[in-house]
Amino acid sequence: MxxxxxxxxxxxxxxxxxxxxxxxxxxxxxxxxxxxxxxxxxxxxxxxxxxxGAHVFYADGPHYTWLKKRGFVDGLGWPAPVDAAKIAFRVGGKLRRVPPLGMLRAQASGWLHAPVDLDFHSWAARRWDDRTAIRLANAISVVTYDADTGRLSAAFVWDLFQRALGAKIPAVRWVxxxxxxxxxxxxxxxxxxxxxxxxxxxxxxxxxxxxxxxxxxxxxxxxxxxxxxxxGTGGFAALLDIAVTKGRHDRTIVFDLDEAGFHECYTMQDDTIAPAGESLYQLQMPIRAGESRDAAHHRLEALADATIPDWRSRKTFHRKSTAKNRTGALDLPxxxxxxxxxxxxxxxxxxxxxxxxxxxxxxxxxxxxxxxxxxxxxxxxxxxxxxxxxxxxxxx
Known part of the structure; x- marks a missing residue:
């Protein structure tokens, strides 16, 4: 030895x-x-x-048991109820507090088993409808960083969706x-x-x-x-980190069902990662096939305009980047x-x-x-x- x-x-x-x-x-x-x-x-x-990229742990697997046993994930942060109330879904260019009916039905269908050999969009469109299939794929792009999550294996995407957005309260943890x-x-x-x-x-x-x-x-x-x-197959996304002085109308979490973007405030559960009186956000937007990074960042900033009003005049920290093949493997049909x-x-x-x-x-x-x-x-x-x-x- x-x-x-x-x-x-x-x-x-x-x-x-x-x-x-x-x-x-x-x-x-x-x-x-x-x-x-x-x-x-x-x-x-x-x-x-x-x-x-988004950095959270899911406390529902052997990986987390190993980390917890050694004290690597001690000191968890939890969002206040007022912050949790600011979750929204972007649908048809507008922010709404609840997802569309089709997505609610899918969230309640955790008992379903999706096939490995079929792409997610085809399977979900048959089960619900085409528009719902697109929205479900866009909702879980927060995990895949992929602009066409619907092309991936139905079983792969459905498992991710149920873990992150299913009827059970997700086991998300933030250190x-x-x-x-x-x-x-x-x-x-x-x-x-x-x-x-x-x-x-x-x-x-x-x-x-x-x-x-x-x-x-x-x-x-x-x-x-x-x-x-x-x-391997991986995702490709534009990232935008923004810190601003706190505002009453700023959203904490937004799932962009229109364009597969995502917005989250990390200081809602951890006020140590930004100065007092400031909120730190990260937004992501999958880059489409043939789309330039600048075009993707333009779409991402448009999402920020909707979720953090007047962020440009309030920002104290601003960073743009891209993430390619940084989300783990994506399984094709x-x-x-x-x-x-x-x-x-x-x-x-x-x-x-x-x-x-x-x-x-x-x-x-x-x-x-x-x-x-x-x-x-x-x-x-x-x-x-x-x-x-x-x-x-x-x-x-």
Whole structure:
């Protein structure tokens, strides 16, 4: 067990894998190409703590159990009732407090099982109607970052919809301080366990001599492993972070059923991520096929005009960006998570990340795949240790 397990990538998946391996007593070395750890879990520096996309946890899976057991998600923030009352749905260019009747019917139909082999739009249009199918897909684009969520597997989209917008109260959790707080705790835990961490270390050749967990995006993994099969389908969205002085008419959460946009106020559940008297929002808008980033941001700012009146004259922080392939894998018709790139690549090499063959959505895939990869790497290490001991005994 003195042979080190190498982890390449210091994001959520890499840190999870490093911690899980180190907890067994094995030696771990982690390499991160950037100067800081955290990957897409990193945030901007205070006083305005903004993330690369929506960063919440869902407390209804093994990933959350693992995080909670180690105290990584302690200190949850909860919205006040007055904030929850400012949720709205954009329908026909107007904001309304309740979703359309067709969406309400779908929300109450959690007992339905959608097919894997059919696209979501076709299935939902047959079950309800074409307009409802479009609105349902647009509502869950907050998870997919995809402008045409209806083209994805019906089973995949329906599961996401029910988890996020179904009749059951969603298990959404927000850690005060954001994902950066969770990342910081994970780094501390890894350090305490003796994990050797090197930042600013870009690995260009696969290490030899022990199990390796590649916890990078698929593009980087494909180049490192020389494996052209490592591809996945992901979303592409424009993001807009805005901090403004608080206003009575500002909305807290808005699902854009017209254009698949989304608006959320993060200070409603965590007032530590912006100065006193300010509200911090993030808005997102999926970028359409052939659409420029500027055009998508223009549509996004139009959504902000409706949800944060006069935001331009009140803003204290403003950041535009785009997010491509940052939402985890999106399953096309005829595929499930089992059809994504396998975690075990053979010869003691394992993949971890949000586009590999593990269940969950977005960051959950990263955690679940990392735990599987860690368990496999430790098992391989033990097998190697036992085999080595047997050889020594025979020699002696």
């Amino acid at each position: 003195n042979t080190p397990v190498t982890v390449i990538g210091g994001g959520l998946a890499g840190l999870t894998a490093a911690i899980a391996v180190a907890e067994t007593g094995a030696t771990v070395r982690l390499y991160e190409a950037h100067s800081t750890l955290g990957g897409r879990g990193r945030a901007t520096e205070p006083p305005h703590v903004a993330h690369e 005060r301080g954001g994902w950066q707080r969770t990342i910081d705790r994970m780094v501390t835990r890894a350090t305490d366990l003796g994990v050797t961490i090197e930042t600013g270390a870009r690995v260009v050749e696969l290490p030899t001599g022990g199990p390796v967990i590649v916890a990078t995006d698929l593009d980087s993994a494909r180049r490192l492993l020389g494996d052209e099969t490592l591809h 005829g595929t499930t998570w089992r059809d994504r790139p396998a975690i075990d690549r053979g010869d003691g090499v394992y993949l971890a990340g949000d586009m590999v063959a593990a269940p969950g959505m977005r960051g959950e895939i990263s955690i679940n795949s990392a735990l599987i990869a860690a368990e496999s790497a430790v098992a391989a290490l033990r097998t190697r240790t036992i085999s080595g001991a047997e050889i020594r005994l025979r020699t002696e």
